[in-house]
Amino acid sequence: MAVNVIGLVVIGVFYVIILIIGIVAGRKSTKTNDAEELFVANRSFGLFVASFTTAATMVGGGYINGTAEAMGRDGLVWAIGPIGYNIGMAIAGVVIAPKVRRMEYSTIFDPFQQKYGEKMGGLLFFPELMGDLFWEAAILGALGTTLSIVLGLDMTMSVIVSACVAVVYTFFGGLYAVAYTDVIQLFFMAVGLLLAIPFGLQNPVVDLSRVKESWAGNLEPEMIGVYIDTICMLIMGGMPWQALYQRVLACKSPTLARNATLLAAVISLLLAIPPAIVGVIGSAADWNATDYNGNIPLEYQQWTHIFPMVLQYLCPMSVSIVGIGAVSAAVMSSADSCVLATGTVFANNIYKNIFRPKATQREIVWVLRVTIIVVGTVGAIIALTVGSVYGLFILCADLMYVVQFPQLVCVLYVKCANTYGSLTGFIIGMFLRVAGGEPFLNIGSLINYPMYHEEYGQLFPFKTLAMLCSLFSIIGVSYVTERLFTCGTISKRYDLFRCYTDKQVVEKTEDTELDKKEPLMKNTEPDLCLKLTT
Template sequence: MVEVNGYGIAVVAFLAVSLIVGSLTYKLVQKSGRRLIVAGKSLPLAMVGTMLVAQAVDGNSTLGAIALIYQFGFWAGVVIPIGLGICLLMTGVFYGKKINKMSMFTLPDYYFRRYGNAAEGMSGILMIISFTILVAGNFAASGFILETALGIPFLWGIIIAALVVLTYTIAGGLFASAYTDIFQIYLAIGAFWAAFIFFAGGFSGVAFDTILASAPPAYLDLSGLFDVANGALINWAGILALGLGDIVALDFMERVFAARDPKTARRGSFMAAGLTFFTVLPVGMLGIVAFHFLPGLEDPFHALPDLAMNHMPFAIGAAILMGVLGASMSTANGGLLAVSSVISRNLLQRIIRKRWLGKESWNDSKLLWITRLAVIPVMLSALTLGYLMPQPGVYLILAFDLVFAGALAPLTLGLFWKKSNMPAAIVSLIVGSAIRLLMFFVIPVEWAGLDTMIPPMISFPLFIIVALATQKKWPGKERHDVNEYVPPEEDVIMGEDLKHFQSAAAGGKSSAI
């Protein structure tokens, strides 16, 4: 039975506002697939930075991180925001400007333009699997919040959250994310800091020193980074998988594509990195606070909502619940849209329809509706996974393990090494992913973490060896300007695309469409 209390009312009102604001962005899409997927490549710095941090500070990196800290210690959870902050910093330094110049719709577009259909299809499938897992983690986090705040079964909580996200994703696409993130993510960050100050300042009635002393020494010392027995390998694997593997992130790159120019994409990444690092201390300390106030908790994923409702002032607790719910829905929205775009544009349109069936590409309006339809099965898949195996936090690291293993080498070396070629990309995608899967079964539990670290250490040198060995038949590209990534057979969905590529190559800026 639904519990009608202040927390429940606040959460329901927040859901209603998110649904209304997100759905109203339907008008901004203007029957355009380009506007649904990348907001017409028109977004300013404030929106780009906000959307990027919203994808980083989500249910996995807040509720999931606190659950991991509750179980295993400070470093087990804060590796998530630390890793995501590193990823955004790396994106700003090395990737953002180059990627934005290419005026793409999806990240597999890059693999197609650089390496061809086979690499596009393989990378697309890897990313679909990866991001369905990511969305599942955020649906689960939303379900835990609604279960606790409304007193309803977890199943109903996760269904309600999924339906709200589905509705405004179909309606407004990336515009829905841009406009809902504005009030969702800053509420979450502010609420975490307010909660941390409440406990650190002793306003809870318990001195903060007492709270810290209640945790085992191994929870707070540096052994989590240096002692294998205390999870050091797993923690470093998490930082690497997120700090480097998350660069191959559909939702992050979708927002980089949507920036109105390369400089905005770069600055937005830096802005988001700073805000993500800003959450490390409050999130980490709230995990320790939960350990003190909620000893012996049966389900650690209820630690944060329980703490918010029973050990904080109403205003802070309600803001925490709404903030985590909003952050989770934001990432779920971005993940659903990104996966659906890969299915519609890369797999259905370019590989199946054009390559296999020899038919013309869909026009922009048709792409819009195919993408909207594809959102539904993606949502159902993520909902099912999130319900059957609710593991926020764990899912985030798992999601990027997959692309870290095989897809990062072709992206990075393709951008910065002129001899990168198709055979090297295919070998890296196949071998890196296969080794990661094999190591899941053969690495002993006590050495967990090596299964994340070893595959990319193999796929990068293997990429270089294969590229050098096959240069005669498949020579790499001599230069790396925008137009080099658009082979003659590239399908141009709209006439504006070709004009934009030519303008960008000449050093001009695209207009907001």
């Protein structure tokens, strides 16, 4: 396929504009060289910037291409990604956002390290890291396929260039650069997505009567467990993300943080409608009557490309180029958020809190920047080796749902939660999830849950089961260990994680370095034993 020179020039100009805007906006933070400025933008965001950057972060390439893929192939009943994620965002906006903003954390992992200790909080960074990498890979992969189909560009080069642009302005400007480019990118998204619909519908090869019986989709009775699992995972798995709370923590007040998150959920849900319609258009098209040379009917994996295929074969070239601009804007707005979120947590909660407590601001800034480059690189590599964009879009919420969600609920709302419970819940949740297998990553199942099918795999909502087991393990083990230590059943000298041991009463041991550390969580209710027995 020949390269579309005009389209290539237009996208190149768009990338240059975004790069310039990002670097200029980022000058606010680079003047001070303050890590906190890069992390939360001096907590200066108003309603407009906060809501737009949050919505733009949600609406990535995986969101657009994945929604079109699911809607066109499986119907409305299975196009639940945007619905679940935005419901979760709205709940987080009401329940969690005001609370964490009021505490003025730097990242959402601060409460974990304050309550469970630096190392346990660092361990909980693992699900976030994997989720961010899958998320970045999904959106970069979506852009790569779009540029390769519509403009005839090599997918590898498309992914690499897109990742580099997002990394460069995030590298220099931090959250300021990301937020202000997001506002511009959201505008490009809305225009590009809406413009493709009328041209696609008016194409003579599109006949909506072909999908009047299938556009809603079908939910087979044996798939109800999988469906419940997926919708719960999307709602609750979308709530613990650092990328969301990075914007929440940058808001001027807790009230504004709540309102901005709710408004962002509405905006991003509305932006899911155009790609869903594009998916229907792709399903209603007679591809034999187009210049498309692939297999017809479309195979399962080909539906991953349905959005760029509609742009390329059913719309005028000018509209296709504008549509590519929409996908490019979506990718930039989410890719920069992924790398910044991961880099912020690593620099603040891993490097500074665990390895270098006395690190200078300049040192932390450079750790952040190096991490941004590494995460951007790894995400691009994954993007070039995956299959379904929608599969990655769903998978990125998986570990966040099973492992991170119960941890977040307990650290914020369960008073007795401690390191013993957190570690137990982490191990149990992770084991049960991995033991259930993951076909998308070619991981076989160690446990065949009820309703297991040889062809379709786990039909039981085992992810929800793993999440609940993790949640109750945290609460149960935390309650038992608190009672044992505070009532004197077990001597505090055996409090390995020092959850209830004051520094002054720790008996001297051969490990003198342990004695120099502050307690992770002091017992705030010394009369707990009396309360429990009465």
